[in-house]
Amino acid sequence: MPPAIREGSLVFPKVPVLQAAGPLGLCQMVETSILNILGYATLVATNAARHRLAAGWKKKLFEFGARRAQGPDGALTASRYAYLGGFDGTSNVQAAYRHEIPLAGTMAHAFVSSFASFESLKPATSLLGPSFPNAVLAARDSVFKLWHEKNFSQMAKEGELAAFTAYAMTFPDGFLALVDTYNTLSSGIPNFLAVALALFQEGHTPQGIRIDSGDLAYLSREARQQFKECEEAFNFPFSALHIVVSNDLNEAAISALNDEGHEADVFGIGTNVVTCQSQPALGMVYKLVELEGKPCMKLSEDVEKTSLPTAKAAYRLYNKAGIPAIDLIQSASMPPPVCGRQLFCKDLYDDKKRCFFIPKAVEELLVLLIKDGKLLQPLESIEVCRRRCITQLQHFRADHLRLHCPTEYKPTAYATAEVFPHCRHFPEWRKRENCAKQTRKCVHQTLTRNRGEEITYTSQATTNALPFKRIEGSAVACCCRSGETCEPPATRIPTTSERCAGNQTQKPGLAVPHRAMCAACECGQCMPHSRISSVRRGISKNAGTPYPRVRACRSECRNSATMTIGSLIRHAHRRR
Structure with missing residues (x-):
């Protein structure tokens, strides 16, 4: 079997992702399976990488899309490949267990609403001891005095405080509260600060808050300001707490938040990463390119839909700055490019776009993984694939990766007319x-x-x-x-x-x-x-x-x- 591109690699149009060799009937039978397996996984990983580029490398991204994914299997696939594409964790417990992905999640609005008052708390065994609810009530009074002019004692919901207390008693070092069930600024954040202060006093470190509605940029700035004021008043590291924002986020929404200015540390993205809002389907095709040693191609009135014949090899050429410059496609029978030796390269479809290029480094994109039904190399872990993806994203030129009007990165051909009829100008x-x-x-x-x-x-x-x-x-x-x-x-x-x-x-x-x-x-x-x-x-x-x-x-x-x-x-x- 000819080679395939390693998982987690950046790949561009017309570059072969996988080549299958064998009896014609068998190769045709696996077409649907190959496209189904590769298509959705590639699409989710690509979508996740675009969200990562929009958010920047300093922010964290969590995948919250299990409820909106295309079925149970789709949810597991989406969680795995969102993590591969640059996300930092998932709320899908089964996916985290099966694929060894970091688990991250918060409470639900239904959990907060299920507590009517502080009396709703039931006695339970906790690492914090039975006196922790009383410590929370004392901390609440201290926090509310900081902003006595805002009258939090009248506006804050006691049932919400009880829900936060119950959650903190169960997860004292993983306390991340959902603060927008009633009123984010007048109830949710003050109640969270009361429980967080009690946790700090007990020697534990809370995680932060999650905002799931409203003006996310404004609310995150106000929350950060309250954190800083609490830190000055109580001398605990409140300003280091995380602010998670969600609410139907996508690339455009994240870019808008960045432009406006926000204080969020984490973006929780669900629907738009697992359903691939910007591109619901991937145009991946599976074509016959060689039969009994003779090249085959599919013709079309649209030249870009014309397939490239014969078994191919692909190489990524780097310039002297170590940045990928050209993805070279050529016949597998041709000798590979050599570092320091001049190559003649041309666009696959535009004869006017051609150049001579001297690569400083050459990376072979296609590697042999399976031969005669046997795996030649052990399967790579998800961490190795994710690291490869992030490394390649960071090494490509920024103008190729920007979200709006990116510079097109086109593969080029180095071939003879018998192999690629698109090419009319050759190295010789x-x-x-x-x-x-x-x-x-x-x-x-x-x-x-x-x-x-x-x-x-x-x-x-x-x-x-x-x-x-x-x-x-x-x-x-x-x-x-x-x-x-x-x-x-x-x-x-x-x-x-x-x-x-x-x-x-x-x-x-x-x-x-x-x-x-x-x-x-x-x-x-x-x-x-x-x-x-x-x-x-x-x-x-x-x-x-x-x-x-x-x-x-x-x-x-x-x-x-x-x-x-x-x-x-x-x-x-x-x-x-």
Whole structure:
């Protein structure tokens, strides 16, 4: 079986995630299972990573989505892959037990509402002893005196205080109170501070509060201010207590809270992480790419839906700063890229996007995991996969990961035409694809410069011309798509210092030239007769006048492989 990408790795469109090899029927039978298993898990991990990037690395994220997940199995899967994508814990007890994920949770509104008054507390065995409720009542009086002008003694709910006391007696070091059941500022937070003060006095450390409704930014700031005032009054570390906020949070809501300013330490996210609000389904496909050693591909009118044939290898290339720069896709039969050796890379679909790149480090993305039904490597733990995900997120450029208008990170191809038909330009610049349908005969046109010097040029009569090469001892020759090479009569090539084109006139008996081309710089692009004629008529008032002066020296065209019609006109008007 060919390799797969390790769990927790960042992967981009068109990069193969998994390759399966075997009998055609069996490979086809597992399609649904593979897409079902990989699709939802990848989607949740991606969604979790986006929430992590929105919240920042200093805040904690907890997954609270079991009630909204797609069934029991969906809830377990969501908890695992939310943790892999950057979350810090889950409220799903079963998922925490099965996948060794940190468990985190708070009380429910129903628990708070179930206590009507302080008399609702029943005698129970507690680490805090039977006197703890009395200690809470004494602490309440001390806390309420700090803000006597706010009249908390009249507004705070006694049943809420009883619920907090019962919870603290059960979890003295895990006390995290839900404070918005009645009134967050007038009841919930004062009652929490009373119980927290009693816990501090008993030698225990409470965790904090959770706000599940209202203006989260404003309420978190007010809560933090009350914590600081309590710390100054009682000399206990109230300001170190956590503030958890929830209430249908998503990437946009977290970004808005960050922009407004808040004092929350933890975000509790449920519905929007397990249901993947921003993208409910992942467009992952499973295609046949090779049959009996021969490449296969699926064609489409939409070029981006055309599959890439043959078994492939994928590599991540790093620049000298240690940042991923290119994901390289090539045939598995090709030699792998080497550090320090120049590679020619191009976009899979846009011929104009291509470059030479010298990698400082090369990472092989696809590794062999299963062969002949046997596991070749032990399965990695969830912690290892999570660490890989976080490390890669932190190493990618920030503009690739920003939530709004990110810079697109596109995989690139390094291949031959037989493997990737999208590629028409290859590392070997003198090799050209055999494409007779788009080829016309190369026509030699002789242009006469104003000083009487005869120079022979070669042009290709097609609007989709390929770059030209220099043939020693002659002028410029082109490599046709048919594989033929035009070799005009030997003529001296002008030096770089010479003017590349002067007042060029049409020699009697010759057709209108295809181009005014710089032989020294090898710039210019082949143009059909009709196109160049229209350009000529547009810049000359009568057809008998000499062809306009065109200057295209190396200093002006060194950054471009071709000289377009538009630049030809601009140069002509500039020199008239």
